Amino acid sequence: MTESSRRPIGVAVLGMGNVGTEVVRILHENAEDLTARVGAAIELRGVAVRDITRWRGVDASLVTDDPASLVVRDDVDIVVELIGGIDLPRSLIRTALEHGKSVVTANKALLADYTGELASAAADAKVDLYFEAAVAGAIPVIRPLMQSLAGDTVTRVAGIVNGTTNFILSAMDADGDDYDTVLAEAGRLGYAEADPTADVEGYDAAAKAAILASIAFHSRVTAADVHRQGISSITVDDLESAKKLDCTVKLLSICERFVDPDGRERISARVYPALVPLSHPLAGVGGAFNAVVVEAENAGRLMFYGQGAGGAPTASAVLGDLVMAARNKVHGGRGPLESTYASLPVAPIDDALTRYYVSMRVADRPGVLSAVAGEFSSRDVSISTVRQEGAGDDARLVVVTHRARDVALSDTIEALQDLDSVLSVSSVLRLEGTDE
Numbered sequence: 001m002t003e004s005s006r007r008p009i010g011v012a013v014l015g016m017g018n019v020g021t022e023v024v025r026i027l028h029e030n031a032e033d034l035t036a037r038v039g040a041a042i043e044l045r046g047v048a049v050r051d052i053t054r055w056r057g058v059d060a061s062l063v064t065d066d067p068a069s070l071v072v073r074d075d076v077d078i079v080v081e082l083i084g085g086i087d088l089p090r091s092l093i094r095t096a097l098e099h100g101k102s103v104v105t106a107n108k109a110l111l112a113d114y115t116g117e118l119a120s121a122a123a124d125a126k127v128d129l130y131f132e133a134a135v136a137g138a139i140p141v142i143r144p145l146m147q148s149l150a151g152d153t154v155t156r157v158a159g160i161v162n163g164t165t166n167f168i169l170s171a172m173d174a175d176g177d178d179y180d181t182v183l184a185e186a187g188r189l190g191y192a193e194a195d196p197t198a199d200v201e202g203y204d205a206a207a208k209a210a211i212l213a214s215i216a217f218h219s220r221v222t223a224a225d226v227h228r229q230g231i232s233s234i235t236v237d238d239l240e241s242a243k244k245l246d247c248t249v250k251l252l253s254i255c256e257r258f259v260d261p262d263g264r265e266r267i268s269a270r271v272y273p274a275l276v277p278l279s280h281p282l283a284g285v286g287g288a289f290n291a292v293v294v295e296a297e298n299a300g301r302l303m304f305y306g307q308g309a310g311g312a313p314t315a316s317a318v319l320g321d322l323v324m325a326a327r328n329k330v331h332g333g334r335g336p337l338e339s340t341y342a343s344l345p346v347a348p349i350d351d352a353l354t355r356y357y358v359s360m361r362v363a364d365r366p367g368v369l370s371a372v373a374g375e376f377s378s379r380d381v382s383i384s385t386v387r388q389e390g391a392g393d394d395a396r397l398v399v400v401t402h403r404a405r406d407v408a409l410s411d412t413i414e415a416l417q418d419l420d421s422v423l424s425v426s427s428v429l430r431l432e433g434t435d436e
């Protein structure tokens, strides 16, 4: 059968915002190449928008404000969900899968909590559920973890997976720019979520960490399992202090597999702003770029780098999934199924091994250093460096620790706050990207 004689694959795109608009543009612009790659034409059968009266982008006959009607249509084979949110897309995707449509989505907030439900609906219907765009935008990371590394044992996946916060921190670091101005710019450029709290408070990065940990460790990890802290408390002063330590500040998502003191294998999944040495490859990842470092027992260390947000880069990942799903519709076969056989439990943040950087205002008098050091040593936390800055009312101590259980470090901070000689603890950040 020739490509032109094969039945075309019908596609519906739900949501025509930053990403949806770009998906439709690429579908039109690359139509001929896509047909050759799939072995049949991909035809846009409908787009769903919120307000039909304001939509001017595509042929009016394709546009509807009723996405539920599109996902059950007989001439639609693949549904692309780009609305965002939870309840509506959850119900639309379920209905689409139950009606035998393959689904492509970029919706990490939904997947972080409902991959199990949606993947089993896809398995029941023998169709595909693809979501490469949901983590790190254009960067291929889901497919490498699910397929290329399927024969290896992944031990760690860590990196920068939120473009908006990386854009903000990079601008604050380079130009000392004001936080609100940079956030507004990230929204204008199509990086930020509809509610940018999801970005700045780390919810988006935590959702992505849940997805990455689930896939990497063949277990089910949801957003609630991920320890989360955002960047809203990071100041230009923190970035200046970081420079004095030859570091910068990055919002990191860290997923690790580790053996606890009782010999049980567990997962640690956490998101927080951390000091990263300038010599570390993640320190050089600027703007809305993302980078993910994967460590596997046999492959060693792999690094994936590229555009993690924005309409066109994200649409590129969506199109990759769309081509895969369309090929499967034409030639048969299916993408990989969800794999949760290992079922590793997730440990609380208290059990993670981390390093702390602590900056505190102290009374400028004898005995302060030994009182501070005593609080660390009584909890078995070993100090790596101590630096005194300023004098008199401006005296500050900056302590960097070696790796210790996070709970020992956080208990130490509480105890320091109760010391008479410590006037205030002005900044506490974890330090990552070092081996100590």
Ligand SMILES: NC(=O)C1=CN([C@@H]2O[C@H](COP(=O)(O)OP(=O)(O)OC[C@H]3O[C@@H](n4cnc5c(N)ncnc54)[C@H](O)[C@@H]3O)[C@@H](O)[C@H]2O)C=CC1
Residues within 6 Å of the ligand: 014, 015, 016, 017, 018, 019, 020, 048, 049, 050, 051, 065, 066, 067, 081, 082, 083, 084, 085, 088, 106, 107, 108, 109, 133, 134, 135, 137, 190, 191, 192, 193, 194, 308, 309, 310, 311, 314
């Ligand atoms: N923008 C980005 O860089 C990335 C976005 N994503 C995800 O992709 C999805 C879409 O993101 P964006 O395009 O940036 O969001 P957006 O807010 O620009 O687009 C969503 C669109 O859906 C429309 N919509 C809302 N309710 C609707 C309804 N009931 N029926 C039809 N349309 C409706 C909105 O009017 C809007 O145009 C989200 O899940 C987001 O988390 C994932 C990776 C990167």
Ligand SMILES: N[C@@H](CC=O)C(=O)O
Residues within 6 Å of the ligand: 134, 136, 137, 161, 162, 163, 164, 165, 191, 192, 193, 199, 204, 308, 309, 310
């Ligand atoms: N808001 C997200 C978009 C991509 O996932 C981000 O900034 O990374």
Ligand code: NA
Residues within 6 Å of the ligand: 132, 133, 134, 135, 136, 137, 138, 139, 140, 141, 142, 317
């Ligand atoms: Na990706």
